[in-house]
Amino acid sequence: MHLIRGVGAQKLADAKRQLSLPQIVVICGSTRFMAEMNEADLRETGDGKIVVKPGCDLKSPHALWSDPGEAEALKARLDDLHRAKIRLADEVLVVGDYIGDSTRAEIAYARSLGRPVRFTHPEVDPDA
Template identity: 75%
Template structure:
């Protein structure tokens, strides 16, 4: 008796993207201190025909949504989960900026574990680059 080959959710997603002729999706990562650079990178990637997902909320400035420390911590958790979902959706990752912190470093490692190609606007900050 022959059993059907079970596909992973990732394989099903890749197949659906191909069947729907979805353009490549790039997820932009980096410190929110580089939001202007991220916007420029998103513009460039979009004009190359890619769908771009990136951080949209910069919690470094004051805002009523995260004025309360408990609410801020909760929102940060939600935003981190949302960004990991963007990484899972993406075909590739573009890390923007001349500096990466712990959060971006964790995102890079997560993306690579997922098998995503990772590019850098500043390749010297790649934490896995050979010295």
Template identity: 80%
Template sequence: MLSLPRIVVICGSIRFMTEMIDADLREAQAGRIVVKPACDVKPHELRSEPAKSEALKVRLDDLHRAKIRLADEVLVVGDYIGDSTRTEITYARSLGKPVRFTHPEVDPDA
């Protein structure tokens, strides 16, 4: 059987992309495989047309839920939890995934 390192998915508001990159490095240094939001598309031309922007958001949300299913655990980055991140936390916990926080005080279930 193939033995793999633990996989951690990073969740959080895109406003914390710099912190996500830092967390990615820390987790990788600890020997974990890291997946996170692919990019910050807010200023991107793909978001300039509302219908296409909404379709892209749905597609990216679906992909992120797939990352949560793939992962062994979730790391929530940042000192703010918005609706999307709250939904991801709820989804991860519904799957029995452990959820860690860089700022434990923002855990909606604490």
């Protein structure tokens, strides 16, 4: 089940409470803002939150995605993984002053799940 709604959402919320987990924030945005994401990670962690964010920067060279075909398949897997991070999170923090198609889709997905969405640059909120 890709969307956590209703009973599934309640079970996840109950499990988080039973485990006394701090708030979980997922960082979204273009990987061109990886330095800003790392800074946001530090700040959010300092505020006592669990932070999840993109783990791969496909814009930077690496052997794992040097083959174009493998890179395309990896991108699809990473998109699925990031949607799972959004489902897990209590809120979303969008980093950067640019919103591309992938980030716009992540924002829409988060909002469809009822996740609050914050922006480091509120003027880029596509729904503002």
